[in-house]
Amino acid sequence: MAKKAKPQAAAPPQPSQRVRHARPLSPHIQIYRWTLPMALSILHRASGMALYGGMALFVGFLWLLADGGGAYRLADGWLRSPLGEWLLVLFVWALLHHLCGGLRHFVWDLGYGYGPRATSWLSWLSALLPIAGAALLWAEA
């Protein structure tokens, strides 16, 4: 036990104290063998969070577009630079990845695709289509 037992009754642990005496979690990422569905699930969440931030940037850009002027020209110029192009490609990849992941979840929601082969198909499509899509858009740009 990590906590010392006191003879008289102690106050129940406050949330902050509870964290300090937190029991160790079962090791997961350090131990379990990585599987594709596992990685895609994590990427689905990560891409969602990245898109949240990207949405803020998109709205910011719309503001600059409406204002016109120096700030807009700076932003537009930067977006056309190599770094800006990279950001856009990454954003499109995150978008397509989150979209494919969402479709994958939707198939599961409807009750289909739980078998090992079906899951494998769904997972590989979800992983590769977004990369192909982003690469295609980048090549066409």
Added chain:
Amino acid sequence: MMGSAQDLRSDAARAHDLRSDAARAQGLGAAGHGSGHFWLQRVSAVANIPLVLALLIACFVHRDAARAEWLALFRSPFFALLTMVAIGNICWHMRLGLQVVIEDYVHTGWRKGAGLMANDFAAALIAVGGLWAVLRLFLGG
């Protein structure tokens, strides 16, 4: 022993809920809500498929356009309305999504409430900011 507390609930209520009085007071057990969140997340996700794809395609087609062309695009009522609906739906979907992320990772005291509230405010801010920018672009440019 202290004066025993009486359970004044009806037989039906007591039979329905097997939790102890302490557990019931602490709010332990099944939450009793969450289906709505699940469903709304799916609805906004499905709505996002055409909306986001339309927005993505429009942005890609006009990627090399000058500002004047962009302003002309936003003066089209169809496109302005499409963008507004898309922004609203995206912000709703991302607010629901990040809520789940915060609930998964933040448990200590005031931080969870603050995180959830910050998510609501951020999503609302992005939505209002986006809608206002599109309105400005539509009306004046």
